[in-house]
Amino acid sequence: xxxxxxxxxxxxxxxxxxxxxxxxxxxxxxxxxxxxxxxxxxxxxxxxxxxxxxxxxxxxxxxxxxxxxxxxxxxxxxxxxxxxxxxxxxxxxxxxxxxxxxxxxxxxxxxxxxxxxxxxxxxxxxxxxxxxxxxxxxxxxxxxxxxxxxxxxxxxxxxxxxxxxxxxxxxxxxxxxxxxxxxxxxxxxxxxxxxxxxxxxxxxxxxxxxxxxxxxxxxxxxxxx
Amino acid sequence: xxxxxxxxxxxxxxxxxxxxxxxxxxxxxxxxxxxxxxxxxxxxxxxxxxxxxxxxxxxxxxxxxxxxxxxxxxxxxxxxxxxxxxxxxxxxxxxxxxxxxxxxxxxxxxxxxxxxxxxxxxxxxxxxxxxxxxxxxxxxxxxxxxxxxxxxxxxxxxxxxxxxxxxxxxxxxxxxxxxxxxxxxxxxxxxxxxxxxxxxxxxxxxxxxxxxxxxxxxxxxxxxx
DNA sequence: GAATGTGAAGGTTTTCACAGCA
DNA sequence: TGCTGTGAAAACCTTCACATTC
Numbered sequence: 144x145x146x147x148x149x150x151x152x153x154x155x156x157x158x159x160x161x162x163x164x165x166x167x168x169x170x171x172x173x174x175x176x177x178x179x180x181x182x183x184x185x186x187x188x189x190x191x192x193x194x195x196x197x198x199x200x201x202x203x204x205x206x207x208x209x210x211x212x213x214x215x216x217x218x219x220x221x222x223x224x225x226x227x228x229x230x231x232x233x234x235x236x237x238x239x240x241x242x243x244x245x246x247x248x249x250x251x252x253x254x255x256x257x258x259x260x261x262x263x264x265x266x267x268x269x270x271x272x273x274x275x276x277x278x279x280x281x282x283x284x285x286x287x288x289x290x291x292x293x294x295x296x297x298x299x300x301x302x303x304x305x306x307x308x309x310x311x312x313x314x315x316x317x318x319x320x321x322x323x324x325x326x327x328x329x330x331x332x333x334x335x336x337x338x339x340x341x342x343x344x345x346x347x348x349x350x351x352x353x354x355x356x357x358x359x360x361x362x363x364x365x366x367x368x
Numbered sequence: 369x370x371x372x373x374x375x376x377x378x379x380x381x382x383x384x385x386x387x388x389x390x391x392x393x394x395x396x397x398x399x400x401x402x403x404x405x406x407x408x409x410x411x412x413x414x415x416x417x418x419x420x421x422x423x424x425x426x427x428x429x430x431x432x433x434x435x436x437x438x439x440x441x442x443x444x445x446x447x448x449x450x451x452x453x454x455x456x457x458x459x460x461x462x463x464x465x466x467x468x469x470x471x472x473x474x475x476x477x478x479x480x481x482x483x484x485x486x487x488x489x490x491x492x493x494x495x496x497x498x499x500x501x502x503x504x505x506x507x508x509x510x511x512x513x514x515x516x517x518x519x520x521x522x523x524x525x526x527x528x529x530x531x532x533x534x535x536x537x538x539x540x541x542x543x544x545x546x547x548x549x550x551x552x553x554x555x556x557x558x559x560x561x562x563x564x565x566x567x568x569x570x571x572x573x574x575x576x577x578x579x580x581x582x583x584x585x586x587x588x589x590x591x592x593x
Numbered sequence: 594g595a596a597t598g599t600g601a602a603g604g605t606t607t608t609c610a611c612a613g614c615a
Numbered sequence: 616t617g618c619t620g621t622g623a624a625a626a627c628c629t630t631c632a633c634a635t636t637c
Contacts, residue, residue: 155585157606158575165574169553183618190555195618196608203620211614211619228574229581236573247472253553253570259577298576322576328394328478330415335586338579340572345478347565348461349390349453350383351523351547352484354563356454360380361560382628408596420596421630428598436597436636 160201164224166191167198171221183214230257237263237296239311240303241271241281244326248300249276263294284311291318298322305329312339385426389449391416392423396446408439455482462488462521464536465528466496466506469551473525474501488519509536516543523547530554537564 170190174182184195184202191198202208202215205227209215225231236254238245238261248254249261264276267284274281282290291299299315301308301323308327315323322338325331333339353359395415399407409420409427416423427433427440430452434440450456461479463470463486473479474486489501492509499506507515516524524540526533526548533552540548547563550556558564578584 156582158587159606161575161578161584162571164578165568165571168574170555185618192555194608196610197606199619200607200621207620209619212617213615214618227578227582229577230574234573234577243472243475247468248569250468251569254573257570257574259570259573297580298573300573322580324572324576330395330417338576338584338586340576342569342572343390344473344476344567345482345484346387346390347549347567348459348479348484348523348525349393349455349482350386351549351563351565352454352459353386353389353452355522355547357381357452359386359563361563362383384628410596419630421632422628424597425599425629432598434597437595438637439596 154204156204160204161228163191163193163197163201164228166193167201168221168224168228168230171217171224174217175221179217181210181214182217182220184209187215233258233260234298235263235294235296236261236298236300237265237291237294238300238302239265239284239287239315240301241266241268241276242302242304245302246276248302249279259298261300263290263296265290287311287314288318291315291320296320298324301325301327303327379429381429385429386453388416388418388422388426389453391418392426393446393449393453393455396442396449399442400446404442406435406439407442407445409434412440458483458485459523460488460519460521461486461523461525462490462516462519463525463527464490464509464512464540465526466491466493466501467527467529470527471501473527474504484523486525488515488521490515512536512539513543516540516545521545523549526550526552528552 167187170187171182184198188195188198202220206223208220208223222231236259238248241249241264249264254261262279264279264281265284265287266272266281271281272283296318297320299320299322301312301315303311305327308325308329309331312323312325312331312333316333316337321336323333323340325339325341326344328343328345331339392412395412396407409423413420413423427445431448433445433448447456461484463473466474466489474489479486487504489504489506490509490512491497491506496506497508521543522545524545524547526537526540528536530552533550533554534556537548537550537556537558541558541562546561548558548565550564550566551569553568556564
């Protein structure tokens with residue numbers, strides 16, 4: 144009998160661990176397609192450029208999913224991580240701002256693949272309101288609060304200009320939304336009980352720029368074979 | 369006289385420090401627009417939801433830019449960080465894959481604003497090759513290696529399907545490119561001397577999903593006032 | 594008085610190394 | 616024998632606290 148995933152986590156799990164769970168999840172999905180029955184922490188680590196100890200430690204926070212001498216059962220572990228990350232269900236997501244980035248996100252396959260269903264689109268541009276994107280009619284942002292409530296939206300993706308982002312996020316918070324993914328290069332203020340994450344796509348380019356200019360040492364992956 | 373930025377950094381600077389430099393840079397750009405002459409670590413920290421000590425420590429790795437009792441000169445500090453991050457110049461960037469995400473990135477203002485100039489586009493789709501995106505003609509990916517060399521491209525942004533990403537990245541590496549930003553959900557292998565960063569946009573949504581499902585405690589920002 | 598710069602302390606994350614089990 | 620699970624150690628990162636400077 145396997146130990147169940149603890150429903151409420153005692154020790155605070157680090158952000159990095161959670162991000163790595165996403166990586167494991169992706170690797171396991173691939174391994175399942177490749178018909179692997181089991182996988183060792185060593186193999187998982189290799190595929191995600193991590194160390195075997197890291198993989199085992201991360202997983203150990205949530206339970207004992209492996210078998211000594213054998214490894215982890217691919218299918219089960221994938222299901223477990225899926226449940227830990229809340230990917231064993233679908234999420235009703237609204238996307239605000241049908242510009243550049245917004246339009247791309249509507250058809251971004253990785254979102255829907257993981258259960259994030261964009262079911263609502265908003266914009267303030269009269270030319271866009273009423274138009275159809277991938278089967279969804281763009282709503283007027285003036286009705287944001289009521290429509291977010293009526294459509295039982297659980298997460299919001301913000302892809303609006305930085306200058307208006309705070310006003311919109313205030314509305315979103317008023318609508319009772321507790322999870323927001325922000326693409327605007329702005330520092331948004333939200334109450335303590337609202338989860339806000341920022342996606343800053345030029346940050347990684349800036350890292351590359353820094354790395355080249357400064358000859359920055361790469362983090363070396365120990366292979367401990 | 370100010371102490372110059374050490375050209376080669378002895379102690380390895382952490383990734384987080386570099387990412388925070390990006391944040392400081394953005395905040396300082398705004399402060400400059402707002403006509404601030406100086407800024408304290410306290411104010412900078414507040415704007416980026418960090419601690420004053422963190423700000424001072426980060427900056428101290430690169431030099432002494434402030435004045436005791438006064439704070440940091442906004443304009444100078446911005447210039448210094450700009451030079452540290454390599455943003456005081458322009459970068460010739462090629463974008464490969466003019467799909468969903470790729471098209472959005474061509475017009476993504478944050479890139480050009482920081483000096484990342486997309487000067488070259490590639491795709492393998494005959495219908496796209498030869499077409500004009502924001503003044504750039506899409507090239508055939510079959511000429512990737514030679515064109516990257518001839519056009520003296522310094523960075524590559526990859527926005528192609530995961531299934532073909534490795535083949536393309538191999539070509540990119542052969543062309544001598546040392547910095548790659550990858551949007552494909554794939555684990556690409558590159559030689560040690562090539563910087564590769566991954567942008568995984570669903571990872572943050574997965575974090576939000578985890579946070580909701582597990583009532584994950586937010587990292588609390590100490591205000592030490 | 595105000596705020597930086599920085600060793601040292603404290604806290605967190607990663608890695609080690611090995612007991613334990615299939 | 617092979618590989619997990621995990622305390623302990625090591626490495627790393629953040630915060631403290633204060634001497635220092637304007």
